[in-house]
Amino acid sequence: MAEAVNNSEQFVYDMCSKSFLSLWSYINPQGKTSDKELCDVLVVCDPHVIVISVKDIQLKKTDNPSVDWKRWQRKAIEASIKQIKGAIRWLDQSEYVIQKDGSQGLKLPLQGERIYHRIAVAFGGKREVPISSHAEEDEFFHVLDEQSVFLLLRHLDTISDFANYLINKEAFLFNTSTIINGGEENLLAIYLHNGRQFPSEVGMMILEDDLWEGISNKPEFKAKLQRDTASYVWDRLIQILCQGGFNGEDWLGPDMSESELAIRVLVKENRFSRRMLGGAFNDFLELSKMGQLSSRCVQSISGVGYVFFAYDSDSTLEERKSELCARCYASLCQFQECFTVIGIGVNVPGQKPRHGYSSDLVFLQAQNNQWSEEDVRQAQHYRDKFGFFKNPNKTHCHEDEYPVTENTDNT
Template sequence: METHKEIGDEGEAYVMKLAYGTYLKYWCYPNPKDENGDYKEICDLLILFRNTAIIISVKNHHYDGDYDKYQKKVIEKSTKQLNGAYRKLFENGKEVYIKHPDRELEKFDPLRYQHIFRITINVGEQFEKYNLSDYVEGKGFINIFDKDTFEVIINELDTINDLTDYLIKRERLLSSEIKLSDQCREKDLLALFVTNAREFPEFVNSTEEPENSTCVGAWEKYILSEAYEYKKDNDGSSYFIDQMVAKEVLKLRDGESLARELMNTSRFERRQLANNIFSLIKKYQNTSKDILVRRYHVHNDIGHLVIYYSPDLPEKSVDEIVKLAAEIYAYKYGEKDVVVIAVTDKLKQYKFGLFKKHEGPIAPEAMEWLNAMIAKFGWFQNEQRIEQHDSEFPK
């Protein structure tokens, strides 16, 4: 028979796996405590990324066929803990300081977060038919997952943006008055969501689903489909961005700010960004000396400027251009944030830039200086618009 310590250790191990073994690790606070307050643990895992906060409670209950017992030991207990964590972070009116394992003590800012999710994960023995959510009047919505389904979700939706989008729409679906079919499993809902342009199809909202359009077996059909194979093959290039952030960006002095901008993209958007980098290198490396070419596109109101420069260019000149390029493009096209990724032959060297525009009008002298820089570099005189057609799944 398992002891409480063994049960606790298994739950703790799962928290560590989430915190350090997935793409979430850069933004995870495992077992955060109120460092300058009562020093009590706030929740099992807190994930903070830009305007999204995810509060997670992990339980380890082995289902023995007694659903009432499961409801009491997992759902009720976890919901109480999650609502307590929510009150501590967002409603108590007192300053809360938390600690990330790799950073200094920081003040939690509740006003920063527009999207707040509460999640229960049961890592004990799995069973398929369980309530997918819990709701207490006046206290909010709780997402419920088992270990298997949550791992499937974060493997399939393996960026913060993709995960947040799913949680927002899942919560909207499950909190509606329309009852789902008892046959709808979490993985089937996920498959229908992913293959329906990231929306739940209307028939999911009905217990009388059309024949041939059912939740039953949707996940199995999806992972055996050509669409799934196409997506996995074509997403391969996108992981270059994840690796670049881990190996290059986070090592920089202000690398975390730049990493947050680059990670504020979906898997499909990272695919497009990586393919832009690769196509520039393929087209221009070994073509001529002293060449510097640019491509610019926008995702989520963030400008992404990709630069290829030949290795013959003086490094001082390239450094100056990269340093100024983000500000110049923000001025030219109006984006608040602009990221620069500059690469040379065979990705032998990377250079990065980031500009975050201040609110308010640009001073006349600043405009004059920026226009002088544009003239100096000779930019925007013969711009070419490139149309790229790509799709997440085959048409």
């Protein structure tokens, strides 16, 4: 586990690495020199670059609260904003992340495609000092306290969910005068309650301090959290594929490998999509273990096609990868509207393969959202020659993100 300078930084890093996975999260990366810290936490997942500065400043009270607040804001917030600005100036000149130990980290997104998110986390104000997110010269700074950053990273715990919230929040606050009583979790409550978007065409909004308590106590909200446990199968799959599929040179080379491209697609699935995919993958493993199924193709709500394949225990590593690729092509006959297809090959649970364990990834992507004639020809060839997905048993699944339970008050 990477270690921070202090407990506050460690808390935020642990939340980020849990939410966005450790491969994309860096603690105390280096800046201009080896003794210069860039920021406290950096998260990189193309095209997003999240720059986080954490300050733990205990509020000192005198007989003049106004002065106390200003001193705390200067040390806890203004100092973070200054650090974030300097970090982004340096990142604008960089191609790679430099880790805390000086080693090279992930390649940064292309300069013209990067989306920076600036987050200042201020500990120690005890919710006695007013804090607010704001823009400075068209640069938006999200200012959070320890409670709000925990809740945001707990309930928006994928890069897609979190980044979409930050982008939508910026647009909303740029156009709407907003007074937030309590913490930012009350703003999050409005966002979630409104279908993961903020109200439009609203000139001013006052948020009360009980909004988060109200939404988080709803039966359907609690049911969502319970159903989401299936989604973490997908998170564990990503971690396993990362740990078993990459070494430093492959992952950090000048050109992204097929495996890295595939992993990035898996990571960008949001939590609701992961619930569906995690459940489908888990069911597939159980059926393959019982010998009832060797392959399954699934279309995600993101529009990506996935092919799950359980290897024969006698097959060689080359045979496994070749068949997985063939099945991915054959799936195009079923999901022609999927312009990205990811193949995931694993060993049958409980079987000992003759030629060793392996996990494989295959990445297929159409150019300009159009499969070529050669792609279609290969798809038909593998379907007709080997019977892959030629006469599949099709099922359509419906799932509510917030399931309505029997005890839910629908009035």
